[in-house]
Amino acid sequence: MSSPRVTLYANVSPAAQCVTVALEELDIPYEIKTLSLIDKEQKSDWYLKINPNGRLPTLIDHSKEDFAVWESSAILLYIAQHFDTEHKISYDPVSEPKLYSEQLQWIFFAHGGIAPMYDESTRLFSVLEGRLKDREWLVGPHYSLADIKAFLWIHGAKIIGLNLVDYPNLQKWLGRIVSRPKTDKAMGIPERMDVETFVKKPIEETRAIGAALFGFKKVE
Numbered sequence: 001m002s003s004p005r006v007t008l009y010a011n012v013s014p015a016a017q018c019v020t021v022a023l024e025e026l027d028i029p030y031e032i033k034t035l036s037l038i039d040k041e042q043k044s045d046w047y048l049k050i051n052p053n054g055r056l057p058t059l060i061d062h063s064k065e066d067f068a069v070w071e072s073s074a075i076l077l078y079i080a081q082h083f084d085t086e087h088k089i090s091y092d093p094v095s096e097p098k099l100y101s102e103q104l105q106w107i108f109f110a111h112g113g114i115a116p117m118y119d120e121s122t123r124l125f126s127v128l129e130g131r132l133k134d135r136e137w138l139v140g141p142h143y144s145l146a147d148i149k150a151f152l153w154i155h156g157a158k159i160i161g162l163n164l165v166d167y168p169n170l171q172k173w174l175g176r177i178v179s180r181p182k183t184d185k186a187m188g189i190p191e192r193m194d195v196e197t198f199v200k201k202p203i204e205e206t207r208a209i210g211a212a213l214f215g216f217k218k219v220e
């Protein structure tokens with residue numbers, strides 16, 4: 001096995017697992033280190049030195065003197081810049097400037113829109129549903145960081161009581177994504193999110209878990 005080019009501090013959450021998806025899709029050798037949110041390891045002094053926000057994920061690039069990158073979308077863009085030179089899952093800002101801009105638009109929408117406003121996501125789901133009405137991917141002709149950033153929130157929607165019955169295009173798009181072998185593999189790293197088990201828990205517990213996993217509300 002090749003030695004890891006990067007280390008990813010992660011847990012089972014859309015914020016962290018969108019990064020494992022990108023690493024798997026690009027066949028980048030990486031090491032996963034999981035932190036326990038229950039033990040508040042993400043707030044320990046050593047971790048705050050690499051991620052002052054005290055949240056997961058954080059990527060460490062061993063080929064750049066252990067340079068640390070935090071905030072999931074910044075990590076995705078860093079991975080694209082340094083490890084996706086063939087643009088398998090990203091668009092080139094120079095030769096594909098419009099697609100690159102659209103990719104940024106949808107990443108920002110998912111990062112600033114879907115993630116923190118998960119409580120009021122139906123309108124945001126409708127935006128995605130409309131976007132996917134006559135296209136396979138959020139941006140351009142292939143799977144990209146925009147899809148990778150957004151889909152795990154949709155995949156986990158049941159946890160907060162939303163289902164996708166009213167969103168047929170979103171359902172089909174999600175089906176296309178989760179049937180990709182490398183993406184499916186990444187969804188099991190560090191562990192597979194067990195949506196059905198969450199759904200059976202009492203509502204207060206579900207919301208607390210949802211808040212911790214998705215980071216839309218602080219759980220003390």
Ligand SMILES: N[C@@H](CCC(=O)N[C@@H](CS)C(=O)NCC(=O)O)C(=O)O
Pocket residue numbers: 011012013015016037042054055056057070071072073212213214215216
């Ligand atoms: N905007 C951040 C959000 C990260 C986030 O919310 N991570 C959650 C994952 S479970 C977390 O670390 N929660 C623990 C905490 O807030 O202390 C990103 O996209 O990287």
